[in-house]
Amino acid sequence: MIFMQKRALSFYVLAIFFGLFVLFLYGPMIAIFMLSLQGPEGQLTFPLRGFSFYWLGQVFQEQRVGSFVDAFGRSFLLGIAVLLLSVVVSVMAGLAFRSRFKGASLLFYLTISSLIVPSVLISLGIGIAFQVMGIQTDWFSSGLGAHLTWTVPFAFLIMLGVFNRFNPSYEEAARDLGASDGKTFQEVVLPLIAPSLIGIGLLAFTLSYDEFTRTSLVSGQDNTLPLEIFGMTTNVTSPALYALGTLTTLFSFSMIAIAFTTFSVFSRRQQ
Amino acid sequence: MYKSWKILEPYLLITPQTLVFLLFLVFPIAMIVMVSFWQFNGYAMVPALTLDNYIGIFTSQVTLATYLNTFKYVALVWFFCLMIAFPVAYFLAFYIQSQIWQIILFLICTVPFWTSNIIRMISWIPVLGKEGLLNQLLMGLHLTNAPVEWFLYSDFAVVLGMVHLFNFFMIAPIFNSLMRIDRNLITAAQDMGASGLQVLKEVILPLSAPGIAIGSIFVVTLVMGEFVTVRLMGGGQSASVGKLIQTQINSLQYPLAAANAVILLIVTLTLVMGILRVVDIRKEL
Numbered sequence: 403m404i405f406m407q408k409r410a411l412s413f414y415v416l417a418i419f420f421g422l423f424v425l426f427l428y429g430p431m432i433a434i435f436m437l438s439l440q441g442p443e444g445q446l447t448f449p450l451r452g453f454s455f456y457w458l459g460q461v462f463q464e465q466r467v468g469s470f471v472d473a474f475g476r477s478f479l480l481g482i483a484v485l486l487l488s489v490v491v492s493v494m495a496g497l498a499f500r501s502r503f504k505g506a507s508l509l510f511y512l513t514i515s516s517l518i519v520p521s522v523l524i525s526l527g528i529g530i531a532f533q534v535m536g537i538q539t540d541w542f543s544s545g546l547g548a549h550l551t552w553t554v555p556f557a558f559l560i561m562l563g564v565f566n567r568f569n570p571s572y573e574e575a576a577r578d579l580g581a582s583d584g585k586t587f588q589e590v591v592l593p594l595i596a597p598s599l600i601g602i603g604l605l606a607f608t609l610s611y612d613e614f615t616r617t618s619l620v621s622g623q624d625n626t627l628p629l630e631i632f633g634m635t636t637n638v639t640s641p642a643l644y645a646l647g648t649l650t651t652l653f654s655f656s657m658i659a660i661a662f663t664t665f666s667v668f669s670r671r672q673q
Numbered sequence: 674m675y676k677s678w679k680i681l682e683p684y685l686l687i688t689p690q691t692l693v694f695l696l697f698l699v700f701p702i703a704m705i706v707m708v709s710f711w712q713f714n715g716y717a718m719v720p721a722l723t724l725d726n727y728i729g730i731f732t733s734q735v736t737l738a739t740y741l742n743t744f745k746y747v748a749l750v751w752f753f754c755l756m757i758a759f760p761v762a763y764f765l766a767f768y769i770q771s772q773i774w775q776i777i778l779f780l781i782c783t784v785p786f787w788t789s790n791i792i793r794m795i796s797w798i799p800v801l802g803k804e805g806l807l808n809q810l811l812m813g814l815h816l817t818n819a820p821v822e823w824f825l826y827s828d829f830a831v832v833l834g835m836v837h838l839f840n841f842f843m844i845a846p847i848f849n850s851l852m853r854i855d856r857n858l859i860t861a862a863q864d865m866g867a868s869g870l871q872v873l874k875e876v877i878l879p880l881s882a883p884g885i886a887i888g889s890i891f892v893v894t895l896v897m898g899e900f901v902t903v904r905l906m907g908g909g910q911s912a913s914v915g916k917l918i919q920t921q922i923n924s925l926q927y928p929l930a931a932a933n934a935v936i937l938l939i940v941t942l943t944l945v946m947g948i949l950r951v952v953d954i955r956k957e958l
Contacts, residue, residue, distance in 0.1 A: 412768075412869070413768055416760055416763070416764040416768060417764065417768075419760050419761070419764070420760075420761055420764050420765075420778070423757060423761055423782075424781060424782075426837065427781075427782070427785050427837070427840075428785070429800065430793070430796030430797050430799075430800050430837075431785070431788075431792075431793070431796050433796060433799045433800055433806065434792075434795065434796045434799060437799055446798060446799060446802070447798075447799050447802055447804040447805060448799060448804075448805075448806055448809065490689070491689045491690045491693060492690070494686040494687070494688075494689055494690065495686060495687050495689070495690040497686050498682070498683035498684075498686035498687045499683075499687075501682075501683055503683040503684065503687075505684075505687075506683075509687055509690065509691055509694075512691075512694045512698070512699070513690070513694065515698070516694055516698050517891075518890060518891065518894040518941075518945060519698065519702070519894070519938065519941075520894060520895075520897050520898020520899075520915065520937060520938070520941055521895075521898055522898040522900060522915045522918055522919065522934065522937075523701075523702060523705065523898065523934050523937070523938055524697070524698065524701065526701075526705060526918065526922060526927075526930060526931065526934050527698075527700075527701025527702050527704055527705045527934075528697060528701045529922075530701065530704045530705060530708050530927055530931065531700055531701045531704040533927070534704060534707075534708070547693070547696060547697035548697065550693050550697060551693070551694070551697050551698050554690060554693055554694075558690065605787075608787045608788075609787070612787070612788060612789040612790065614789075614790060614791055614901060615898075615900070615901060618919075619922060628789055628790075628791055631789065631791050631792065632791050632901070635791070635795060635905060643795060644795070644799075647789070647792035647795055647796065650788075650789055650792060651788045651789065651792055654787055654788045654789070655784070655788070657787075658784060658787055662780075
């Protein structure tokens with residue numbers, strides 16, 4: 403509105419800049435999508451040599467480096483665990499932060515600092531802690547903890563925003579009608595925040611599913627998928643590498659799509 | 674009875690989250706600090722109370738060079754992220770009128786953030802490599818005769834990769850603070866005769882400072898500890914503190930890696946404090 407009169411110049415300059423930025427963001431990704439659909443004689447660079455699903459199929463074959471199906475299974479389970487824990491932990495903390503209590507800002511800053519501590523420190527720290535205590539590191543113990551340091555802060559910050567906009571009069575009404583605290587949460591609060599919980603959960607899942615640095619030293623004997631892919635970068639020099647990238651990216655995309663659709667369906671139903 | 678429950682309730686509710694961070698953030702970092710005073714006997718770490726690790730780090734030429742190189746990455750990545758993020762966020766916030774389009778375009782900027790960092794790095798190989806698209810283009814246009822080697826596995830590639838990975842952390846907070854600016858302020862400034870550039874400089878920029886600060890904190894801390902991009906995009910030559918720590922871990926020199934991590938943490942927190950000194954971000958939280 404305000405800038406309408408200048409649309410002729412600045413709008414188009416910025417629009418072109420934005421377009422170039424999107425190209426920068428997605429261009430390389432599209433390049434590996436195309437390269438992963440080459441024929442069996444395909445190489446790591448353009449031009450495209452043939453067209454087939456050969457390399458996508460290769461991903462499911464047993465590789466010299468290891469099996470991606472197993473690594474995917476581990477990452478998937480870990481992601482689900484991280485999803486559930488992040489949602490439960492952040493909802494509980496979010497509920498607490500609606501009232502004033504001593505130590506609130508301490509926990510707040512502790513949570514924020516988990517986001518801004520360099521990831522390599524988390525990995526090294528948990529690795530050392532387990533070693534000093536003489537416990538074996540594993541993707542489902544130390545790995546899970548490392549992931550929570552990354553997903554819980556995001557979940558918590560979103561939860562704060564959700565409860566900020568939450569209208570407490572619904573709860574008061576329920577309480578006036580004689581509902582207990584537990585009942586009020588179950589019947590009133592939970593259905594109202596459900597769409598956000600789906601969003602938070604899938605967000606935590608994708609963050610966990612793609613996490614590398616924090617897991618790198620603490621996954622124990624068995625690799626998660628990103629660690630497996632990282633190992634592959636030094637060993638594999640065929641488009642199978644790109645095919646794997648294409649498949650996991652498509653998987654992430656579909657998770658985002660599911661999150662977004664469920665979110666909008668749920669929030670529409672509420673209105 | 675009910676009243677004492679009400680006082681206890683928030684503490685019970687925050688227990689899980691507090692435990693997560695005590696167990697997996699505070700305790701591990703305390704362990705890093707402890708182990709940084711331990712010794713390394715050639716194949717394992719031994720409890721001790723020695724400053725040898727720190728003395729070794731501070732007297733080594735490599736450390737200084739590595740830190741300088743890391744600061745170079747931080748400065749360049751921060752600068753380019755800001756130069757990209759501000760116009761993008763500004764365009765979305767002020768030039769896109771329809772709210773639906775605003776959400777769609779913002780999501781377009783966000784989606785890659787939810788995909789694998791490693792895959793995003795690998796994706797640059799067919800673009801920047803020796804036989805990559807960029808070199809094919811340059812040779813096709815006869816701008817060069819031989820392929821340009823420094824597109825990949827160089828400091829250039831490292832900075833490009835990190836800008837590619839981390840720009841989201843700058844765009845989101847800046848967009849957020851731009852959206853919060855009261856549009857009446859801009860109209861008022863224009864009514865008083867301010868030009869578009871003056872509005873930008875006197876009204877929008879100061880009001881978006883907290884967003885820029887939050888984005889800067891993210892970018893600075895992410896780059897400080899980064900080692901994956903440095904390894905994948907930098908080939909063998911590029912050095913960073915994160916990669917140094919990683920190398921020491923691989924050779925099982927945990928006490929030395931821990932001492933380096935402690936210094937890294939102090940340096941990073943100092944940088945964050947510096948940013949917070951310049952800009953007050955509290956109203957954004």
